[in-house]
Amino acid sequence: MSRPFPYAYISCPCADTPVPDPGRKRRSRDPSHKSDSTAPVPQNYDFEDERTFDPRSPRSNFSLYPPEQLLYCEDCHQIKCPRCITEEIVCWYCPNCLFETPSSMVRSEGNRCARNCFNCPSCTAPLAVTTLENVTGGGSQQGPWVLSCGYCMWTTLDIGIKFDKPTNIRTQLSKMTDTSRGRQMSKTFSDLKSPLSTYSSIDEQFSSGVDNRGDTSSPTNETSGPLNPEARFQALKNFYKNQIAATSSSSSDPLTDFGGGISSPGALNRIMSLYTSSSRLSSLYGGATKKPKSKPPVMREALTASEGLKVPPPDAETALIQRMASDDCGWDGMASIDQRCFQSPDARFVEDLLPLPVLLRTKRSKRCKSCKHILVKPEFKPQSTRFRIRLIALSYIPLPTLKPLIPSPYAGLPTVSPAISSTIAPNLDALSPLKTVQLLLTLKNHMFDPVRVTLATPSVTPGRVASKVTILCPQFDIGANSDVWDEALQNSTAPGSTDQRGSRSGTLGSSEKVAEAGKVWDKGRNWTTVALEVVPGTLPGGSTTTTAATTKTRKPAAPDSDDSDDDFGFDQNTASLDWSGQSKDPNLLPLQPDEDVLEIPVFVRLEWDSENQIDQEQSVGRQTSDTVKRELAYWMVLGVGRISPEVL
Amino acid sequence: MPPKVAKGEYIETDTGNKISRRSQIHGTQHIILGGKTVIQAEAVIRGDLYRSSTSSSSTSSEGTPGSPSVAITIGRYSYISKQAVLRPPSRLHRGVHSFYPLKIGDHVFVGERAVVEAASVGNHVHVGKDAVIGSMAILKDFAYVLDGAVVAPGMVVPSWCVVGGAPARIVGEVGEGYGVEGAEGGLARERYRVVGR
Numbered sequence: 001m002s003r004p005f006p007y008a009y010i011s012c013p014c015a016d017t018p019v020p021d022p023g024r025k026r027r028s029r030d031p032s033h034k035s036d037s038t039a040p041v042p043q044n045y046d047f048e049d050e051r052t053f054d055p056r057s058p059r060s061n062f063s064l065y066p067p068e069q070l071l072y073c074e075d076c077h078q079i080k081c082p083r084c085i086t087e088e089i090v091c092w093y094c095p096n097c098l099f100e101t102p103s104s105m106v107r108s109e110g111n112r113c114a115r116n117c118f119n120c121p122s123c124t125a126p127l128a129v130t131t132l133e134n135v136t137g138g139g140s141q142q143g144p145w146v147l148s149c150g151y152c153m154w155t156t157l158d159i160g161i162k163f164d165k166p167t168n169i170r171t172q173l174s175k176m177t178d179t180s181r182g183r184q185m186s187k188t189f190s191d192l193k194s195p196l197s198t199y200s201s202i203d204e205q206f207s208s209g210v211d212n213r214g215d216t217s218s219p220t221n222e223t224s225g226p227l228n229p230e231a232r233f234q235a236l237k238n239f240y241k242n243q244i245a246a247t248s249s250s251s252s253d254p255l256t257d258f259g260g261g262i263s264s265p266g267a268l269n270r271i272m273s274l275y276t277s278s279s280r281l282s283s284l285y286g287g288a289t290k291k292p293k294s295k296p297p298v299m300r301e302a303l304t305a306s307e308g309l310k311v312p313p314p315d316a317e318t319a320l321i322q323r324m325a326s327d328d329c330g331w332d333g334m335a336s337i338d339q340r341c342f343q344s345p346d347a348r349f350v351e352d353l354l355p356l357p358v359l360l361r362t363k364r365s366k367r368c369k370s371c372k373h374i375l376v377k378p379e380f381k382p383q384s385t386r387f388r389i390r391l392i393a394l395s396y397i398p399l400p401t402l403k404p405l406i407p408s409p410y411a412g413l414p415t416v417s418p419a420i421s422s423t424i425a426p427n428l429d430a431l432s433p434l435k436t437v438q439l440l441l442t443l444k445n446h447m448f449d450p451v452r453v454t455l456a457t458p459s460v461t462p463g464r465v466a467s468k469v470t471i472l473c474p475q476f477d478i479g480a481n482s483d484v485w486d487e488a489l490q491n492s493t494a495p496g497s498t499d500q501r502g503s504r505s506g507t508l509g510s511s512e513k514v515a516e517a518g519k520v521w522d523k524g525r526n527w528t529t530v531a532l533e534v535v536p537g538t539l540p541g542g543s544t545t546t547t548a549a550t551t552k553t554r555k556p557a558a559p560d561s562d563d564s565d566d567d568f569g570f571d572q573n574t575a576s577l578d579w580s581g582q583s584k585d586p587n588l589l590p591l592q593p594d595e596d597v598l599e600i601p602v603f604v605r606l607e608w609d610s611e612n613q614i615d616q617e618q619s620v621g622r623q624t625s626d627t628v629k630r631e632l633a634y635w636m637v638l639g640v641g642r643i644s645p646e647v648l
Numbered sequence: 649m650p651p652k653v654a655k656g657e658y659i660e661t662d663t664g665n666k667i668s669r670r671s672q673i674h675g676t677q678h679i680i681l682g683g684k685t686v687i688q689a690e691a692v693i694r695g696d697l698y699r700s701s702t703s704s705s706s707t708s709s710e711g712t713p714g715s716p717s718v719a720i721t722i723g724r725y726s727y728i729s730k731q732a733v734l735r736p737p738s739r740l741h742r743g744v745h746s747f748y749p750l751k752i753g754d755h756v757f758v759g760e761r762a763v764v765e766a767a768s769v770g771n772h773v774h775v776g777k778d779a780v781i782g783s784m785a786i787l788k789d790f791a792y793v794l795d796g797a798v799v800a801p802g803m804v805v806p807s808w809c810v811v812g813g814a815p816a817r818i819v820g821e822v823g824e825g826y827g828v829e830g831a832e833g834g835l836a837r838e839r840y841r842v843v844g845r
Contacts, residue, residue: 003832068831069823095806095818098788125800125815150782150801151815361806361818376824385789385807392825399830444830 003639005428006402006439009064010393011053011635012081053635054462055599064637067400070393071375073368079393079634080368085375087364093382096126096358100382112357116169118147121339121353125151129166145169147355159351170357177228177354229344236308243299320348365389397606398443398451398478398527402638404428405438405515405531428641431598433538438515439640441471441602444527445478449608452477455530456603461537465643468535469600472517481526536598536643539591591645598640605633657689658844666843671728678719682754685722686843688730695719697736697747719747723754723771725836733763737783748784755827755836759795766799770807772827772834790833792822 054060063081071080078084092101094113101114118127127147144162147169148155156162163172302309313319323329333349340347342356366376377389404426426437445451455474460466515521515531522529609627658666663683671687673679675695687693698719719736728734736750752758752769759777766781770789775781779793782801787793791805794812805811810820827833 066823066832068825068828068833071824093806095809096804098804098806120815123800123815124817126803128802151798361809366824382806383788387824390824392823392828394825394828394831399828401830446828 003066005639005641006404007639008067008400008402009055009637009639010067010070010079010397010400011060011063011637012065012070012079012084013634014063014081014084052458052462053601053603053637055601055637056463056595060637067394067397068392070397071366072391072393072396073371073373073375074391075371075373076368077630077632079397079632080375084369085366086369087366090363090365090378091380091382092360092362094358095361098382100380101360106360111360113360114170114357116167117358118169118355119358120149120152120154121343121356122154122350123149123152124342124356125149126358127355129163129169130155131166132162156355159353173355229346232308232310234308235306236302239302239307247299323349395446397604397632397634398445398453400604400636400638401442401444402640403440403442405440426641430644431536431641432646433536433643435536437534437536437640439532439534439638440521440529441532441638442527442529443478446481446526447608447610448480448482449610450477450480452607453528454605454607456605457600461598461600463595464540465537465595465598467537467598467600467643470517470533471530471602472515472533473520473530476520476528476530478528479524479526532600532638534598534600534640536640539596539643539645540589596643596645598643600638600640602636602638603633604636605631607631656844660844664840666840675719678717680718680721682721682723682726684725684840686727686840688728688732690731691728692731692733693720693728694733694735697738699736699747699749718749720750720752722752723756725754725840726752726756726758727836727839728758729760729762729777731761732758734758735763735765737765737767737785739784753789755834757836757839765801772836774833790822790827792826792833794819 055064062083065081069082071085072078073080089103092103092106092111093099094101094115094117096113096117097115099113099115101111105114116129119125120127127149129145130148131143131145144164145166146156146162161173161176163169165172305311324334329349333351335343335347335350335353339350339353343353347353363378363380363382364376365374365378367374374389375391376387378384379386379388406426431437441455443453453476455471457469457471459470460468515533520528521531608630610630611627657670658668660666661681661683663681665681665683665685665687667673667685667687668689668691670689671691671693673687673691673693673695675698677695678698679693679695696719698717720734722728722734734750734752736747738745738747748767750764750766750768752764752766753771753773755772756769756775757773758764758775759779761777762775762779762781764775764781765783766785766787767783769775769781769787770791772790773787773792775787775793776795776797778796780798781787781793782799782803784802785799786804787799788805788807788809790807792810793799793805793816794810796814797812797816798814799805799811800815803811803816805816805818808821808826809818810822811817812819822833825831830838
């Protein structure tokens with residue numbers, strides 16, 4: 001979901017985990033490596049805080065989030081992104097019928113809806129239970145029922161399935177698919193669950209009396225036909241489980257209980273025996289010394305159909321091919337790869353497609369990964385949209401919104417010629433280079449304490465397309481998010497606030513207001529708007545003079561690091577384009593995807609006095625009577641627009 | 649707020665609905681607007697497709713006979729973009745083709761050229777532009793339909809889920825902060841305020 005312009009993303013600080021220092025020099029020499037490591041290497045000063053966040057760095061992809069997706073941990077006093085939380089399932093529900101499925105049932109029956117919810121095997125749209133007989137009156141709707149897709153018009157009639165009653169379709173269907181495909185009705189899961197590891201002679205030497213009752217059922221099972229896929233899977237699973245149990249119990253190695261649940265105990269035994277035989281611990285175990293001589297037990301594969309073996313008939317392949325080539329099948333008769341992904345492996349034709357019971361979804365509670373503090377706890381009921389706990393970042397950090405300031409007809413700025421400046425809002429999808437755009441950044445405070453904000457931005461955006469950015473008022477205060485009633489009362493008593501509001505919205509239409517440096521644009525109860533001036537840079541395909549100019553401006557900002565000078569030159573190239581390492585001249589390279597997007601990294605620093613809570617010793621600053629000075633800092637990226645290639 | 653000029657783009661009703669003069673609204677007596685709803689130009693709202701009382705004798709949920717049956721209900725601060733089409737859903741029930749009411753909740757956004765035939769659209773639902781919501785679909789609160797998605801008839805989109813594609817599938821979830829006033833999903837008041845200025 002890419003957002004339309006303008007947008008504001010917030011970078012979670014968790015991506016700033018410092019990279020170990022020794023690797024830095026090598027990375028800066030090797031541009032191909034650098035693309036996946038810290039991108040702002042050229043700006044890498046001695047201390048980390050001084051780095052400029054590069055929104056174009058590949059790493060930024062993983063740290064930038066829209067503000068509403070971020071959480072906030074009150075214990076860590078930190079923004080938490082989806083990477084810094086753990087999730088726990090609160091409940092399972094079907095997204096179609098919105099009924100909850102108990103987790104015990106999910107474990108036993110699988111995570112699919114056990115009711116009448118199915119997805120179309122052909123197009124994945126939900127299927128509806130419909131009757132075949134359109135009885136006009138009377139209510140005698142006893143006709144056969146089918147599942148039909150409202151999107152692609154697929155019905156279960158296409159695979160020759162009708163249902164007797166409109167309820168409990170899942171069980172009806174599972175019965176039908178067993179019988180209609182010539183499977184044994186008598187064979188249910190419970191039959192198959194009996195461990196059947198004692199038939200063959202190979203088994204005899206391993207079976208240490210695990211199970212011998214399989215002998216009674218073996219004649220029937222041997223004669224039975226092939227199983228349906230689910231039953232075969234169960235049989236194979238049981239078979240392997242027994243194999244592991246049998247092989248590990250027959251060996252004398254005391255360490256095999258480590259490998260009990262692992263599919264290849266022999267391999268693990270060998271590894272573990274390396275330790276036991278060489279260490280002094282081996283003397284503690286009686287059998288350990290002679291163990292290397294005994295051969296690791298052999299695991300066999302399934303041999304009979306009841307163990308899950310399926311031997312296709314010898315002409316199965318040719319029959320399939322002939323059927324594919326026949327006229328009545330054709331291309332349309334074949335199931336597509338996408339369709340087959342959700343079907344049994346044997347399904348090759350559209351006639352084999354079975355309706356898919358809807359996969360369940362979950363409601364999850366979220367915890368902070370570092371302190372295990374719970375951040376989000378939804379209500380248990382699947383239908384409820386309420387939360388018991390919801391610590392979203394928006395309640396703690398000011399919500400940024402960006403708007404273009406519609407230029408007024410005055411010729412205030414010397415760069416803007418009066419001909420260009422019009423009352424029309426700038427087209428953010430095609431910003432003309434070198435033409436100043438003014439933007440309004442509103443920060444809205446949701447905390448109950450007033451916040452002092454400091455914004456900082458590099459004067460030139462990182463990357464090849466260097467746009468100049470000026471925040472006209474980088475330091476300002478935002479009022480507290482006081483009671484809404486306060487605002488209402490203010491509105492009734494003092495008309496000033498309503499006027500402000502009106503004036504702000506009035507400025508959206510046509511502004512007589514001039515953005516001044518050092519002054520906030522507008523201010524409300526809990527929000528403050530400041531103006532930004534942006535001069536979009538030219539794209540590399542255009543004139544090279546501006547890019548040369550920007551390299552000049554960039555050079556003083558470059559680090560006087562101990563890296564050699566040619567390193568630095570390389571850095572400049574590769575920092576601006578992260579993925580195309582070996583280029584010599586960045587200006588000659590074609591425009592990379594989304595390189596023309598004008599994104600401004602803004603460093604936000606918040607300071608506020610919050611009420612002291614009991615368990616917060618790690619809070620920043622000294623404690624005054626019962627308030628604590630807090631601060632929070634993070635990077636934010638403002639997506640202004642896309643720069644058009646033509647210089648107007 | 650200054651009174652509207654008579655020949656503005658929008659008609660503003662007593663309850664604050666802003667309805668473009670260029671919208672096409674049929675069967676107005678069967679449409680309920682909750683107030684502060686915005687209906688943009690060339691939007692089509694088919695209030696004339698209401699359930700006729702003859703066929704609704706058996707399962708009439710709404711209503712005393714005589715009162716006009718409601719075809720479309722739209723909640724507060726909902727926004728119907730340009731060229732969007734709202735049609736009550738219909739179904740063939742016992743051989744009779746009949747319409748059912750379309751209920752749209754509060755703070756709903758319907759994008760440009762979207763076609764909505766849902767049975768119910770919850771609060772804070774976003775329907776992207778060019779999306780198609782099939783007949784009798786249900787969009788629960790805070791559902792998010794991506795641009796160009798085709799929600800199959802009868803589909804249920806659970807709360808907080810993002811659906812996209814044709815046919816639409818659940819492709820993700822919106823964040824917990826979705827719908828907070830002023831943030832994504834909570835811009836309905838702001839949207840309403842700037843209309844007609």
